[in-house]
Amino acid sequence: MTDCINTFFSAWGDPSDESRAAKTDAALATTFYYADPNAPEPITTRDAYLAYVKIFGDMMPDGSAKVVHVSQHNGHARATVAFCKDGVAMQHGQYFADIKDGKITRLIGFAGMGEPE
Numbered sequence: 001m002t003d004c005i006n007t008f009f010s011a012w013g014d015p016s017d018e019s020r021a022a023k024t025d026a027a028l029a030t031t032f033y034y035a036d037p038n039a040p041e042p043i044t045t046r047d048a049y050l051a052y053v054k055i056f057g058d059m060m061p062d063g064s065a066k067v068v069h070v071s072q073h074n075g076h077a078r079a080t081v082a083f084c085k086d087g088v089a090m091q092h093g094q095y096f097a098d099i100k101d102g103k104i105t106r107l108i109g110f111a112g113m114g115e116p117e
Contacts, residue, residue, distance in 0.1 A: 001072055001075075001077070001099055001102065002070045002072055002077050002079070002099070003102070004026070004027040004028075004099060004102055004103050004104050005027070005067055005070055005077060005079050005095075005097060005099075005104065006067050006070075007023050007026050007027040008023070008024070008027035008028065008104060008107070009065040009066065009067050009079075009081055010023055010065075011023035011024050011027070011053055012053055012056050012057070012063070012064060012065035012083075013056065013057050013060070013062070013063045013064035013065060014057070015057065017050075017054070020050060020053055020054070020057075021050055024046065024049060024050060024053070025046075027103060027104055028046070028049070028103060028104050029100060029101070029103040029104060029105045031044075031105065032044065032049075032103075032104060032105055032106065032107070033105070033106040033107070033108075034049055034052075034106075034107050034108075035107075035108050035109065036093070036095075036108070036109030036110070036111075037109065037110065037111050038111075039052060060083075060085055062085060062086050063083065063084060063085050064083075064084045064087075065081050065082070065083050065084070066081065066082045066084060066089075067079050067080070067081055068080050068081065068082050068092075072099075075098060075099055075100060076096070076097065076098055076099070077096070077097040077099060078094060078095070078096055078097075079094070079095045079097065080092060080093075080094055080113070081093050081094070081095060081109075091111065091112075092112065092113055093109050093110060093111050093112065094109070094110050094112075094113060094114060095107055095108065095109040095110075096108050096109075
């Protein structure tokens with residue numbers, strides 16, 4: 001069920017426009033909702049999402065995102081993602097996903113690991 005999450009984040013930092021698009025199409029449902037703290041507003045279209053991910057690659061050449069842990073139940077998943085530069089984790093985030101028919105329909109991200117302040 002969670003293969004789509006790994007595929008989704010493998011597009012981050014992929015230098016090929018075509019490969020990013022193919023990974024995105026494999027992971028996201030046709031109708032989806034994506035929100036994270038760095039996006040000024042929720043993203044609901046493929047083209048807007050692809051433009052957003054391209055910004056990551058442009059801002060962090062040789063950057064990547066790697067899923068380091070996933071837990072799941074009843075069509076929902078929580079993923080911990082490491083955002084890396086040259087293979088070294090620079091920041092972690094947590095994402096909460098709704099998954100239907102093997103594709104992400106909603107993904108909401110948060111910076112950090114939710115530690116108490």
